[in-house]
Amino acid sequence: MQPAAAQTDRNSDIATAVVTTMRQLGVLGLPRNYEIFYEALKGTNRELSLAVVALGNRPTQDDLDRIGRAFFAQHHGSGIVEQARDVLARELEDIALLLRSERSHIEKYGKILDETSSGLANRSLLSQDLLQKVANAMAVATNSTLDHGRQVATTLSDKTAELESVKSKLEEYKRLADTDPLTHIWNRRAFDKQITGIYTSNRGILFNALILADIDHFKDINDRYGHPVGDKIIQIIAEIFQTSIREDMFVARTGGEEFALIIEGASEDTTYEIAERIRVLIEQTPFTSSQTGTNYGTVTVSMGICMASEAESPEDLYTKADRALYRSKVGGRNRVTRHSTMAGRTGKNWLLYKKD
Numbered sequence: 588m589q590p591a592a593a594q595t596d597r598n599s600d601i602a603t604a605v606v607t608t609m610r611q612l613g614v615l616g617l618p619r620n621y622e623i624f625y626e627a628l629k630g631t632n633r634e635l636s637l638a639v640v641a642l643g644n645r646p647t648q649d650d651l652d653r654i655g656r657a658f659f660a661q662h663h664g665s666g667i668v669e670q671a672r673d674v675l676a677r678e679l680e681d682i683a684l685l686l687r688s689e690r691s692h693i694e695k696y697g698k699i700l701d702e703t704s705s706g707l708a709n710r711s712l713l714s715q716d717l718l719q720k721v722a723n724a725m726a727v728a729t730n731s732t733l734d735h736g737r738q739v740a741t742t743l744s745d746k747t748a749e750l751e752s753v754k755s756k757l758e759e760y761k762r763l764a765d766t767d768p769l770t771h772i773w774n775r776r777a778f779d780k781q782i783t784g785i786y787t788s789n790r791g792i793l794f795n796a797l798i799l800a801d802i803d804h805f806k807d808i809n810d811r812y813g814h815p816v817g818d819k820i821i822q823i824i825a826e827i828f829q830t831s832i833r834e835d836m837f838v839a840r841t842g843g844e845e846f847a848l849i850i851e852g853a854s855e856d857t858t859y860e861i862a863e864r865i866r867v868l869i870e871q872t873p874f875t876s877s878q879t880g881t882n883y884g885t886v887t888v889s890m891g892i893c894m895a896s897e898a899e900s901p902e903d904l905y906t907k908a909d910r911a912l913y914r915s916k917v918g919g920r921n922r923v924t925r926h927s928t929m930a931g932r933t934g935k936n937w938l939l940y941k942k943d
């Protein structure tokens with residue numbers, strides 16, 4: 588059997604297993620549920636697989652949607668935002684009611700003070716018995732007002748905690764929406780924002796560089812070994828990229844087998860050294876199956892570099908780095924090319940999320 592045919596059969600087997608598993612667990616045949624079980628059974632995302640197993644034999648749709656929001660936030664964004672909006676509206680309405688209640692209570696207390704003050708002004712009617720009654724009434728009114736104030740303060744504290752929880756969920760959604768679910772590094776959406784930010788200041792233009800990288804012959808890897816192996820290789824290479832640069836530097840998966848690094852505070856020579864070091868690390872990394880021991884051979888990447896100061900805009904920067912990457916590809920692959928040392932070619936559009 589040819590490798591491509593074997594891969595087709597494997598995908599068909601996974602699809603059959605997904606449908607069978609969902610039927611056995613009583614899961615509705617919704618596209619978002621199919622996506623969860625397909626990725627879980629494919630086995631490339633261990634955390635997702637464990638989360639699905641933890642649901643037990645009869646997962647509810649709410650449980651599945653929670654997993655969907657956690658692992659596929661980019662597909663559940665409208666639901667997350669709508670839910671947060673409803674919670675915020677409800678909590679703000681409750682807070683408004685509390686404040687109106689507190690205002691009413693204080694107004695009543697003020698009225699009691701006014702009436703008491705008027706009564707005490709008529710000294711001819713004062714007696715010890717009357718003063719005792721006034722003091723008792725004032726004590727009751729004061730204690731009631733203080734108790735009500737404490738209750739309002741406690742309730743407001745609870746509401747504040749609930750609003751903070753909503754804020755945290757929205758921040759987590761934002762993080763997930765900008766994170767690549769396979770590699771857990773930044774995604775194309777986050778990259779578009781980051782590269783745009785370079786050209787908002789002269790400092791950004793002077794002290795930033797862009798490295799574009801592409802895995803060599805990746806289609807051949809997928810055709811020969813299958814997409815699960817290809818996904819695993821992408822994860823390993825993403826980890827190499829992430830651990831080879833400073834924490835304050837930016838790395839993203841911008842496409843299937845494409846990566847981008849934004850290097851800040853480095854000269855062109857230093858940027859080249861960073862790229863070259865990563866290229867060598869990837870070339871020297873053994874890509875083998877921990878389960879079968881299968882050796883998938885040497886995997887390499889090609890890279891292109893452009894300094895932000897060489898470009899007039901984010902789009903121009905991406906285009907020139909892409910030209911350098913293309914030169915590495917046609918020059919034999921597994922190499923790093925600086926845009927400053929070569930002639931240009933037409934690049935591809937960088938801003939996929941321009942309308943966001």
